[in-house]
Amino acid sequence: xxxxxxxxxxLYRLIDSRFLSGKPIILSHLITLRxxxxxxxxxxxxxxxxxxxxxxxxxxIYQDAGDLGFIINSIWGGEPLIRxxxxxxxxxxxxxxxxxxxxxxxxxxxxxxxxxxxxxxCFIFSIDYPSEKHDEMRxxxxxxxxxxxxxxxxxxxxxxxxxxxxxVVSKLNSNKIKELADLSKDLDVSIYFCPMETGLMTSKGxxxxxxxxxxxQEELSDFAxxxxxxxxxxxxxxxxxxxxxxxxxxxxxxxxxxxxxxxQIYPNGDIxxxxxxxxxxxxxKNISLKSLFNMENIKNLRFSDVNCSICNNPDIxxxxxxxxxxxxxxxxxxxxxxx
Numbered sequence: 001x002x003x004x005x006x007x008x009x010x011l012y013r014l015i016d017s018r019f020l021s022g023k024p025i026i027l028s029h030l031i032t033l034r035x036x037x038x039x040x041x042x043x044x045x046x047x048x049x050x051x052x053x054x055x056x057x058x059x060x061i062y063q064d065a066g067d068l069g070f071i072i073n074s075i076w077g078g079e080p081l082i083r084x085x086x087x088x089x090x091x092x093x094x095x096x097x098x099x100x101x102x103x104x105x106x107x108x109x110x111x112x113x114x115x116x117x118x119x120x121x122c123f124i125f126s127i128d129y130p131s132e133k134h135d136e137m138r139x140x141x142x143x144x145x146x147x148x149x150x151x152x153x154x155x156x157x158x159x160x161x162x163x164x165x166x167x168v169v170s171k172l173n174s175n176k177i178k179e180l181a182d183l184s185k186d187l188d189v190s191i192y193f194c195p196m197e198t199g200l201m202t203s204k205g206x207x208x209x210x211x212x213x214x215x216x217q218e219e220l221s222d223f224a225x226x227x228x229x230x231x232x233x234x235x236x237x238x239x240x241x242x243x244x245x246x247x248x249x250x251x252x253x254x255x256x257x258x259x260x261x262x263x264q265i266y267p268n269g270d271i272x273x274x275x276x277x278x279x280x281x282x283x284x285k286n287i288s289l290k291s292l293f294n295m296e297n298i299k300n301l302r303f304s305d306v307n308c309s310i311c312n313n314p315d316i317x318x319x320x321x322x323x324x325x326x327x328x329x330x331x332x333x334x335x336x337x338x339x
Contacts, residue, residue, distance in 0.1 A: 006099070007338045013071055014330070017260075018323065022303065023293060026262030026319065027070050027098070031058070031089060032078040033267055036107055038139040041128075041170050041196045041213055045078055052267040055085040057285065059092040061265070064289035066096030072337065074315075076103035078267075081112050090119040099337060103166070106147030107140065113153060122162040122337060125151055128172070130179040137172055151187055162337070164238065165191040169223055170213045177226045181235045190336075192238035193227055195220060195247070195312040203276040206310060217250050220312075224248040240332035242321050243314050253309040257323035258316050259302045273301070275308055 013025050031053075033046035053061070065073065073093045080086060081104055093100040102116075103124040125147050128137050134144035154161050165187075167173070167180050177193065184191035195215055199208040215223060224247035231237045231244070246252050264272045270280035271292065281301065282292055292298055311317065321329035 003338050007334055010071055010334065010338065011330075013069055014322065016069070018325070021069070022260075022299070023068050023070075024260065024262045024302075025069075025071050027062075027065050027073045028262055028264040028315075029058075029061075029073060029075050030077060030264065030266055031075055031080050031086075032083050034082050035077060035079040035105075036082065036140055037079065037105055037143065039128075039168075040137060040139075040172065041168050041210060043197060043200060043210065052083070053269050053284070055088040055092070057269070058089055061284055061289050062092045062096045062098060066098060068290060068293065071099060072101060073098040074101045074103065079105055079107070081108040081116075086112060087115040087119070090116050094119040094121075101337070104150075105138065105140075105143060106150040107143050109150035110146070110153060113150075113158070117154075117158045117161065120161055122164065123150075123154060124164045124166050126168070127165050127180070127183070128168050128170075130176055130183040148187070151189060155188070163187075163189045164336070165189055167191060167193050168196050169193050169215065170196045171215065171219075172213065174215055174219055174223060177223065178230065181230045181237065185235060190236040190238050192314055192336075193223070194314055195223060197310075197312060200277050201275045201308065201310065202278045204278075220247045220251055221249055238332060238336050239314050240318055240321070240329045242326055242329045243318050243332075246317055247312075251309075251312075254317055254320055255324070256306045256308050256311070256316070257320040258311075259306065261319040261323050275306060 017023055017025055030044065033044060035045040080102055090100050090102065099121045100119060101122040101124060102120050103126065105126050127147050128134055132144050135141050151163055154163055165184050181191060196210065196213060198211045198214040199206055224244045227237060227239055228244050228248065246254060265284065266272055269284040271282045271284065273279060273281050281298060318329045318333060322333055
């Protein structure tokens with residue numbers, strides 16, 4: 001009954017957001033740039049950065065998010081479990097009726113699980129290689145086994161928490177798609193694959209800082225066909241066919257609707273403009289989340305057309321397709337978080 005209730009809530013909010021209120025559904029909260037890993041493909045980690053909102057400031061943001069009708073709160077980093085106040089953060093999220101998703105590399109999970117398990121609905125474990133070579137890719141000894149042990153711990157002792165594996169696909173692991181899918185099958189959890197982002201949009205153009213690790217157009221197409229084949233074989237793969245067909249036969253342009261569907265907050269409270277990340281829209285230390293959505297310039301920006309399809313992330317692309325009411329993407333999203 002709870003799953004039916006939450007699914008109905010998501011569909012109601014989607015229709016409300018799309019045709020009535022215009023209020024977003026998803027909160028993407030990068031709570032820290034600090035991390036114990038130094039992944040070659042990462043665009044986010046800044047180990048020395050401590051410019052972070054306090055747990056009290058975050059609590060107020062989550063209260064506003066709940067009042068505004070946000071449904072899902074995706075908490076990530078860096079490594080979110082590195083924050084000493086992570087329990088207060090996830091508690092605040094859950095208390096405000098947000099589906100609380102924590103994206104983690106799993107390294108600290110065993111020591112933090114007891115204080116946060118009551119408040120987390122879903123853990124997404126980042127695993128990019130189906131063996132200890134994952135340690136080399138993340139420059140963190142023992143992290144592969146830590147992630148596997150974390151998954152098994154949650155499955156065994158906290159079965160109500162959903163578990164998903166996320167694999168960032170690059171030239172470093174594109175030949176391991178089948179083995180990663182097999183790993184998820186062996187662990188009896190679902191998986192989604194994310195071709196790496198190669199850089200970020202700024203006001204000066206695209207910063208292609210990681211382009212040397214990115215898949216070519218031909219490799220992206222091969223990746224898509226491989227995952228489509230595995231999905232048809234019955235592997236629990238979360239990528240929608242709509243998403244995969246964006247890359248099959250060569251990447252196709254798509255209409256980006258992600259700014260309508262959700263917002264992204266940086267650790268210091270900046271509200272990010274994804275097409276000019278060096279120029280934040282506002283900072284939530286200076287303005288409340290509720291006030292933000294009453295500002296005409298924010299409304300106009302959110303609903304203006306974005307001539308950009310650089311992102312490869314399934315969250316970005318499928319969110320855009322969901323906003324366009326593409327049924328298979330909606331169904332994939334429901335299965336991802338509710339079933």
